[in-house]
Amino acid sequence: MxxxxxxxxxxxxxxxxxxxxxxxxxxxxxxxxxxxxxxxxxxxxxxxxxxxxxxxxxxxxxxxxxxxxxxxxxxxxxxxxxxxxxxxxxxxxxxxxxxxxxxxxxxxxxxxxxxxxxxxxxxxxxxxxxxxxxxxxxxxxxxxxxxxxxxxxxxxxxxxxxxxxxxxxxxxxxxxHGLAALYDVAGLSVMWGVLNAWLQGVALLSTAGVDASAFTPFAAQVAQETVGWLPGYADQVDRGSFTPDDATIATHAGGIAHLVRVSEELGVDAELPRLFGSVAARAIAAGHADRSYPALIEQLAPGSRAS
Incomplete structure (x- = not known):
């Protein structure tokens, strides 16, 4: 040929x-x-x-x-x-x-x-x-x-x-040349974060006989509202300024602890929310309890602008 x-x-x-x-x-x-x-x-x-x-x-x-x-x-x-x-x-x-x-x-x-x-x-x-x-x-x-x-x-x-x-x-x-590959794994992090969080909710509601299809419209609404927070949170991360205008890390930590407790009481695996809680706990131990949630970036990326 x-x-x-x-x-x-x-x-x-x-x-x-x-x-x-x-x-x-x-x-x-x-x-x-x-x-x-x-x-x-x-x-x-x-x-x-x-x-x-x-x-x-x-x-x-x-x-x-x-x-x-x-x-x-x-x-x-x-x-x-x-x-x-x-x-x-x-x-x-x-x-x-x-x-x-x-x-x-x-x-x-x-x-x-x-x-x-x-x-x-x-x-x-x-x-x-x-x-x-x-x-x-x-x-x-x-x-x-x-x-x-x-x-x-x-x-x-x-x-x-x-x-x-x-x-x-x-x-x-x-x-x-490595940037596309890095975006790829960062995008996968978001994808699996959403999917695993949705499955946690499905598991919780299944204990009350609620089908996944019944829960999903509400889950999508929560996810869309959360996505709306991202531009403002991104600005906080980029500026390294974490003044809370909605809730502090301490407030979030209390909510996470509630999610863990309810999951355990219902016999639902609580490993995922416990992981969320452990990151918040490290931030609180470092003196960031009164900062906004995006300050957790310091726990995930040491050397970031959060301090």
Whole structure:
């Protein structure tokens, strides 16, 4: 099968149908990414360790590369989405030589330092990298519902923004290659915080025969009201000023203790609210009882502006 050579530039590989792009890794998410750029009219090269997964894409016009190196050299931009960084390193072990200004968009989940290490490797090979986090499920890729966070080369993001927009709502966070991965885990913290708190409420109300579906509208209302507090609380954290205008940490601690007590009395696991309480207790012991709730940031991030 014929591939573009490594001497082609971004200009030479452009056409009326779009900018050439390679997609490496054809799991559920990788196939969704490749499908999105095909649908947007881009010429696509694909590679996967199991070539059979490329059949549907090839039938739609994608080109199948016989190696990772030939796949990367086929296009000015390569989108990489494999299972983990170990798989990424294994796949790219065969890639050597000058990558000639090519762009690697890594959408493989990993931690910030792994993203920075990949950027250093790519830089030595002459490539530019964007590291990304996909905050979406495969079925939403190619729509505005697919949030894709990217960090790294700002020039690469600006140059290839139309291509990246074909994947979803692509947002550039900054030049630190590890920032997208850090946003990813921070977002997961919020997600699991909400889900686990909702489950705690479901467990409590189940002792009175209340179904989860009956509780959920009320839970959503509480969650939405709480979200409304975040901008003001964020301002307090950023300024390092925690004057309470609603309730003090001591007041919150009393409410948490009540939640723990009721949970225990009803035979509901109280580990989660006890954890909340332990953070508040540390703040009170440090002399912050009369501050507002966001002052707990000091307990979670020593060296923050809270003092």
């Amino acid at each position: 014929t591939h573009h050579t490594s001497t082609q530039t971004s200009t030479e590989t452009s056409s009326a149908t779009g900018t050439d792009v390679t997609v490496i890794g054809l799991g559920l998410m990788g196939r969704a990414l490749a499908d999105a750029v095909l649908t947007a009219g881009h010429r696509v090269t694909v590679w996967n360790r199991t070539a059979a997964k490329a059949e549907g894409l090839v039938s739609r016009g994608a080109r199948l590369a016989d190696s990772v190196e030939s796949a990367v050299l086929a296009s000015p931009v390569s989108i990489v989405c494999v299972s983990d960084y170990a798989s990424l390193q294994q796949a790219f072990a065969s890639v050597s030589g000058d990558l000639d200004g090519r762009v690697l968009v890594n959408l493989t989940s990993g931690d910030p330092e792994q993203a920075r290490e990949l950027a250093r490797w790519a830089d030595q090979a002459g490539a530019h990298t964007l590291d990304g986090a996909i905050m979406a499920v495969p079925s939403t890729i190619g729509t505005a519902d697919a949030i894709i966070l990217l960090s790294g080369s700002g020039t690469a993001f600006e140059t290839h923004q139309p291509l990246l927009a074909a994947l979803g709502d692509a947002t550039f966070l900054g030049d630190d």
